[in-house]
Amino acid sequence: MIRQEELHVSTSGRGTYDLSDRIQQLVASSGIVTGLCHIFIRHTSASLMLCENADPSVMVDLESFMQRQVPDGDSMFTHTAEGPDDMSAHVRSILTQSDLNIPVTNGRCALGTWQGVYLWEHRLASHERKVTVTMTGE
Amino acid sequence: MIRQEELHVSTSGRGTYDLSDRIQQLVASSGIVTGLCHIFIRHTSASLMLCENADPSVMVDLESFMQRQVPDGDSMFTHTAEGPDDMSAHVRSILTQSDLNIPVTNGRCALGTWQGVYLWEHRLASHERKVTVTMTGE
């Protein structure tokens, strides 16, 4: 059995957006009991992440880390047509994930207790992001 | 055909743990000849890695690299409830993989000659880690 759905995520600029509930709802609707749920972002300046879901300070620290590691407006970057956050957003995407695959067990994504599924918007401005979810199993 | 198994991995603190043999045994037991083997870690402070399996100095150097790149106790981090290796473990997990998908060919994971499957424990203390393995194919 294969089910494929598209999620639309409206971001209000750089930051993380919790998709866990929407993903679990798609899996529940699919009727799949055992299998895999694949999540794919169709962009190169936003990415996906499995991360600690309890303490918001984790997201603050991840953002601080990335801003130090991949500074906006780094003088090394030549791809700057869309501004100082253009190339840094591509690098951040390369260092994280464009696709995640999560086991489905007993009709739900078998996330660990502290795992959430997040979209990480790397651009400073708001964007409309498309995420394709493909669920396979029986 | 779908088979799903859970592996338990007892770590003795920070370091890499070779899962290759246990994964190959699960694939052999599944009876799947052609397909995919998906490996998923249900934690956010340990991760998975495909890495060179011959020279132990590679693991030493990877550890050195991560310790320089993501220092424990970095003054930038605010998420420190569980100690100086708490937030660094989350960042290391984000920079590596929570799930791996490996082709199954002729009844075995079709790893390259020098590729091994490793769990990378990022916390300093011992932990019990759960890994879900989902094998699909025919």
Next chain:
Amino acid sequence: MIRQEELHVSTSGRGTYDLSDRIQQLVASSGIVTGLCHIFIRHTSASLMLCENADPSVMVDLESFMQRQVPDGDSMFTHTAEGPDDMSAHVRSILTQSDLNIPVTNGRCALGTWQGVYLWEHRLASHERKVTVTMTGE
């Protein structure tokens, strides 16, 4: 339905190699309309990447970033048997992807408008690289 193919990629040393057309051709030949296309590189010193496909300066900047982040010949590295780009190539592989999974929709990989599939050769010398492509769906 499962189809598995092996791609051979001859690299002329460090740099990115666009696999998008070859992957789309394999998907078209498979006859799969809805499903997933999994791409796996059987090496630990070259990796896979989904990246912006329009402006070549993105690749130049990614290379500059990696050379700063993971310098060849870093004095920290002890795994140097094959030269100054030996261990740096392993670290670059760890920080990027060894496998990608892309949704198949209407008989094609459903890449975003600006997404391309690249092999990233991290060694300085030419290499023959093997990539296993596994397509599943209906």
